[in-house]
Amino acid sequence: MSVFRPDLFKNCVAIVTGGGTGIGRAISYELLSLGAKVVIASRSIEKLENAAGELGKIGDVTPIQCNIRKEDEVKALIGGTxxxxxxxxxxxxxxxxxxxxxxxxxxxxxWNAVIETNLTGTYLMMREAYNQWFQDHGGAIVNIIADMWRGFPMMAHTGAARAAVHNLTMTTSVEWAANGVRINSVAPGSCISSPTAAANYSDSVDVFEAIRDKLPPHRTGTTDEVSGAVCFLLSPAASFISGACLNIDCASSLYTTMFSIPEHKNLPAYKWIPAQQKVVTTKKDKTSTDEKSKL
Ligand code: ADE
Structure with missing residues (x-):
């Protein structure tokens, strides 16, 4: 049940990539429950059709297969919608x-696969949506990124790609403002728990259980807590918000890291032995120092 008012997005049409699983599914569910018509897009038609079966009970949902790395498929997704x-x-x-x-x-x-999916795929989607529709009619875009604000150890590829996507958010929010388009990012922390996210980390350890007590809220977050933020940014309540990023992590990115550095002594203190310790002071320097000390 959404906290937003019923029919908030009645007569609105949305595309959600990766809309069949995890955070994408939660976003699609909430948009549908608020009256939007939703196109869910992904590479795997099986996952999409399964999700569409369930989501179809809430509202008008259309699954369209699309590999966002492929320009022609992205063009067809926007055109088909x-x-x-x-x-x-x-x-x-x-x-x-x-x-x-x-x-x-x-x-x-x-490396290239992750950059192409997360960065190039997002760029192609934004460009095509803008060129085929938003340029003349306005609209709102939300880019889902990640908690990469202090780097992203063990995830260098996606950290680099997601940081670049936020830069794209900032650039387009300026370039497309005159066309009535708002663009924002949402950065779910690595503490948002879902089966899809768990599969990204490890089969053997429950990473979410392991970090729970290190998080400021002492609990992990839910995919619904991400979708609420996305719906807010798409809604008229965010009419003066563009080029921004909302971190959905309850301050975890300020406090916790999932990466631990092993014990080592490989960065010893810098030892500088000056060749000559005589300090040369010119007359001019002396004068100016004396003058300063009077202040
Ligand atoms: N989700 C993950 N990879 C994808 C891709 N290449 N195209 C669409 N959705 C995706």
Whole structure:
């Protein structure tokens, strides 16, 4: 049950990439429950159809298969949505993916795949939605990023891509303001618990259980707590908010890290032995120092 008023998004049309699972599914669910028509897009048509079966009980949902890395498929997704619903109000760029790895061990193929999905895919979605619709009609975009504000150990690829997406949010919020488009980012912390997120980390340890007591709220967050923020940013309540990022982590990014550094002595204190310790003071320097000391 959404905290927003019923029918807030009646007659609105939204696209949610990665809308069939995890945070994307929660966003699609809340938009539908508020009366929006929602296109859920993802690479896997099976996951989409399963989700659409469930979400279809809430409202008007259409699954469209789309690999956001492919320009022609992105063009077809935006075009197909406009053909079916005749308009587009909201774009939620949630589709993405990554795998944990030390930065030093990432293959170029793995690195490129994550950059292409999270950064290039989001860019293509924004560009096409803008060129095909938002440019002439306005609209609102929310880009889902991540808690990468202090770097993202073990996730260098997605950390770099998500930081770049927020920069894209800032750039387009200025470039497209005159066209009535607002663009914001939402950064769910790594403390938002969902089966999809758990699969990103480890099969053997319950990471969410392990970090729970290190989080300021002493609990993990839910996907519904992310979707509420997204609905707020899409709504008229955020009519003067653009180019911003909302962290959905209850201050965890200010306090906690999931990464621990092993005990080591590999960064010893800097030892500087001056070759000559005589301090040379010119007359001019002396005068100015004396003058300053009178102040
Ligand atoms: N979710 C994860 N990867 C994706 C992709 N390449 N296209 C669409 N949705 C995705």
């Amino acid at each position: 406009l053909k079916k619903y005749g308009k587009l109000d909201f774009l939620v760029n949630n589709g993405g993916g990554q795998f944990p790895s030390p930065a030093a061990d990432m293959s170029l193929k793995g």
